[in-house]
Amino acid sequence: MAQIELESVTKEFPDGTTAVSSLDLAVGDGELLVLVGPSGCGKTTALRMVAGLEDVSSGTISIDGRPVNDVEPRHRDIAMVFQSYALYPHLSVYDNMAFSLKYRRVAKAEIRQRVAEAARILELEPYLQRKPRQLSGGQRQRVAMGRAIVRQPRAFLMDEPLSNLDAKLRVQMRAEIAQLQRSLGTTTIYVTHDQTEAMTLGTRVAVISGGVLQQVAAPQELYRRPANLFVAGFIGSPPMNLIDATLERGSAAGDDAGPVVVFGPHRLAIPAEVIAAHPAFERYLGQAIVLGIRPEHLHDAALAPAGISGSAIRLPVRLREELGSEVQVHGAIGTAAHVSDDAADDVRSLATIVARMDPRTKIAEGETAKIAVDTAELQFFDPASGDSILA
């Protein structure tokens, strides 16, 4: 097992493109760290630098405290699982798995034992004599995993290993990888663009955008306390509703006694405990902010849990989507939604917000619904820097 550290690691390509910019990251012994971000954000380049497949332009990559910038990939004692699996098509499953061991001059009996053990764990025993082309996608993925396991390396590097599988198989393989990594306890860096994969697999998740690390935290922390607008918009499905708003002092009495957040015709009182926990709030009073509301923190007022029914807004319902376990309601907010640089924010540019509601809700398209807001869970961001005010 190993600790992997990246210190101010930068990768510039000869054409001047900076794929990774001053990346600082530490992966603990036995940890599964997920690098997640949109396509082209630099996550795969970062992984390839750790593998030694890309040179580092500046900064240091260390494995167990030893800088490996100039160490050849084969001497780093890491195993990599590729997106395309990269199985050797002319070799059988057994030979694919035994391949690296043969070249490391491991004794034949031990090779047989290690391959048999990996094949047993991955349920590949009936397929050992087959060629990769005779296997299904899921079986090929398992062989790729097996090839990594038999090496007993210090670390696994996985580059979107599930992205070629269909949705159902992906869920199944995701669980298998998680179990396998936990049972082996091997340090793992896992790259994906799928935030669900990142959240379900990672001990910690590092969000990268434009080659820059945005936040690294445990999945729940990342979800509940996004460090900036990018993370807030990227993590979560449907994404967090982001709305241009202002923070104002409330009137002297009633719910508005403390600060309120105002957007369009709507006013939401901010709970006193939120303000008390974040003294930085004071600086933003009277100023524009970006308000973030997770879809699950918007409830049908008639079905809202006790304690949050007091903070409600009225929204004309544009669309109702039945998803079985929940109903997603799209409501017009009557003001401009926050438009970020993220092109995926089409829904928000329509000035609507999305609510994930109890499937028993009777809210229908065309009506103006009373929506209860869980104000204790609101997020606030500085519109200039994009950083969270709550951080």
Add this chain to the structure above:
Amino acid sequence: MAAIRQSGRSSRLNKKMAIWALFTLMVIIAVVMLYPFWYIIDNAFRSAGQFDRQAGHSLSGWKELFANLPVTGQLLNSTLVCAASIAIILIVSTTAGFAFAKLRYRGSGMVFLLVVSALMVPLQSIIFPEIVNLGNVHLTSSYAGAVLVYAALGTPFATFLMATYYRGISDELIEAAVIDGLGYERTFAQIAIPLSLPAIATVTVLQFIQIWDDLLVALFFLPTNQRTITAGLATLATGRTTSIPPLMAGSLISAIPAIVVYLIFQRHLVKGLTLGMGK
């Protein structure tokens, strides 16, 4: 409904006619292509008189051929020159093709262009400079000289073909082997070579046919006692009168190895020739 049925029937009829027209065209092309082979076989088994009358068959043409030409020795010469040239072409083209396709280094695109541009140079335009150059290092009138010229002429196309083939092999496969501990040299030997057997077969067949059939280089660079079968046959036709039956018999012997090699590798040849034409 009747109109639709009618239109369906006429479309089927048109399709049938098109297939028959195509088949007829193919038969005509096949006859044109195969007639020379038939002509060779038919006339190889005649005497000079039988050839003039175009009647009767005998083995006298064969007797005349073996009496006037060291056929076995020349077949061996052809085999030797072909094998040595193809070995050099394969060694250079597989290593260079792999480097062009999979290794990143400054100026690789320019070097590749330079190598491929050699395809445009016709043999006839460089034959005399080659004679002078090889003469300077005392390699004219020897197997080595001819082999070097054949290798130099065949390598650009072979390198182009191999590089195209290696580009079709996933980079991740090569990287997986590097991470598995092989390094680029052994990755080439253990992964790239086994995967490129169809391309290697294609290069082998194409170069074999080209070198086996070549006359010009063999006549210029090989001494009389080291002549290939093609060059040997040409000497049969240099007298004031040419006896056709032994020439046909020699042509038949000469064609057989090329046909055999083609038949052995034809499946790979088609695969190799359609490289880059889709997945």
